[in-house]
Amino acid sequence: MPSFDVVSEVDRQEVRNAVDQASREIANRFDFKNTNSSIELNELVITMHTASEDRLNALRTVLEEKLVKRGVSLRGVEYDDVQEATQNTVRQVATIKVGITSEKAKEINKLIKSDGPKGVQSQTQGDTVRVSSKKRDHLQDVMALLKDGDLGIPLQFENFRN
Secondary structure (H helix, E strand, O other): OOEEEEEOOOOHHHHHHHHHHHHHHHHHOHHHOOOOOEEEEEOOEEEEEEOOHHHHHHHHHHHHHHHHHOOOOHHHEEEOOOEEEOOOEEEEEEEEOOOOOHHHHHHHHHHHHHHOOOOOEEEEEOOEEEEEOOOHHHHHHHHHHHHHOOOOOOOEEEEEEO
């Protein structure tokens, strides 16, 4: 029976490259001179540190541009609140989410059951959702449905089998 897996993953190397490019750009840009701005990556947690909130917004814009250019979806980026740091500076932490949580898996299954074609089955397997049907066209319809649905996480489709 034809099937595919719905996953939510990110290429860690591309995230690292985007953060490196953003760091290089803020080191060379005139509007970031003497602001002690920095972007640091630890696993999938990005810490942005700068002099003021308006510089933080500019820093976030530079980071988002680099992530998008590298093919990393911004749907998976979750920003924490802006925190006051030492010496009148501000800091913000951004976390890149990976994997499908059980709540999101339930939401995906519910969407497939309610709006998907008849005869399509979906089941949660860890942090993936396996979708199967007797007809390949139905699976492609489900892919289009999930792409159009705003679930708040980036989705990829893998292991398409006949």
